Amino acid sequence: MADGGDILVARNLEKSFGSGDARVHVLRGLDLTVQRGEFLAVMGPSGCGKSTLLHVLGLVTPPDAGTIHLDGRPVPRRGGELDRMRRAHIGLVFQRFNLISVLSAADNVEISLRVRGMGHRADGRVEQLFEQMGVSHVMRRKPGAMSIGEQQRVAVVRAIAHNPDIVLADEPTGNLDSANAARLLELLTDLNRRQHQTTVMITHDAEAAGYADRIVHMKDGRLL
């Protein structure tokens, strides 16, 4: 639920891949504003540029043109400040979870915190999040010993453990069965409602999008 103020403002985003005749324009002057505390779903058909938009908004790859403001500050194209903003403000959830297979669930979360210079959190927040996501029983397990539903919920814990301003989720239910998908979406909704966690979810599933406060549709690199 939006509670005022823009947390993310993207203007005139352009992104293309390849060169010459093979050049593909994926984002074509896209504008998007996300309000603080909002749960936004971006829907669109395959190949419309949803994932590229998420990577650009997640500061993983820079746009060819356009600007992004995060919490009122302009995002640079590259350099240490870009890394710092990504570490501080963004949490990412992927379709295929992307947990590090050699680490336990707890260690996956902890290394994510360590990358962000936060180290071990002794305040019990991580344990609380595992509890909240219903995966405290798998904290010491490696991904290979978890169900896919558990893996995705651990990935959500990892994405929010550092209190990001915005969580970007790329087809988070894409690999889950309907029961696990529903459970994950309820958890994301709960996070948004109770903790005002701003969330942008990419999906092509109308049912999943139905959990969001607002749905925007994307086609050919633009929002409709």
Next chain:
Amino acid sequence: MGYLPLANILHHKLRSALSALGIGIGICMLVTLSGLSRGSLSEVADRWESVDADLIVMPRGWGENASDKSGSALPDRYAAKILANHGDIVRSVVPVFTWPIKLAGQDQMAIGVDASSWGALSGGRGLAAGRLSDPDGRFAAWLTAKLLAFPADHGEILELAEADLSDPSHNGLELVIDTRLAKAGGYKLGQTVRAANHDWRIVGIVSSGVMARVFMPRRTAQFLFGNGDVTKSTLMFVKLAAGADVGPAARAIGATTGQDVVPLSRYRGMLVEKFGIMFTYVDAVNVTALIIAFLFIMVTLYTMVLQRTREIAILKSSGASDFFLLRQVLAESMLLTAAGMAVGVAMSFLAAWLIETLRPLLTVTITWYWIAVSAVVALVGAVAAALYPAWRATRVDVVEALTLE
């Protein structure tokens, strides 16, 4: 807390074990071969330095080759001449005759020494068992009498039958050996052994650490190995009087005899000079082994980076800096190297024990110096081997790695 480099090493157990083993073999070669080559030479030098003497008189020009020279070389009369001319600074002169003989399957530099000089030559050590060879000089006296009775102007050599040489009343074919040779050859006191075409009786055993592993009567050595000429020895050890300066004394005795006179302490350096090329060879082999070990690590780490592009991309998507990624790869390399070091040092001690058990006459001296050298080489190698894979890790394209899922 799960430490990612350690977790990766533990997860890929076989690959990690092989990498550590590869490094361990390189480290083991460095430590063991250095310990073997330098240890064996050092052990010989230690033994020579145990002689209670200050100077060695040797034929002019032998230089660093003195260590493997033997046979008739210096007239025995030099001993008397040195004492006569330098009685004020010289306390004793001990002539010895050296000759290689084969015992326990290996060439041993046997030392012909008079029983009266044993105290100086052994540095005051007594025998562990038995007695000295020809302890009261009966063989020397018997042989001298024989030679005096032999007309020497025919250019012929006195021929003596084995039975004459080993006659119990004046047995000249007697040996004293050290404990290591006794162990290596399984020799016992009173046993007869065949060497240099003669049967010798072992009459004494001395603790190892004395100048040589085999001693025999000097007259025997001179007669058998010096073409019957009992007037020449190989070297002479000179003990100086208390307070005499070694340098001036060496020059004075050199001037008197016309031969090379070097401090006993110089012998170690002569050995090192003589076998310097061997160290170069051994070190070259070691360096090659280490380079192969680190190429192995580099390939391992490089493969690891290629296999884990998604893991690296996940870290980068979380905001991991290049330095963070570099540190992960370096840490993994360091951990593998540390494990390899531990394996290598353990293998070195095992190899030293095996070598000394199977070949008791060899000495492997494992020193902390060479362990430290190998540690430094290993750590530098670990960093060098990790640099390229680490750089590749920082270049992983996050979008490409994550979208190719």
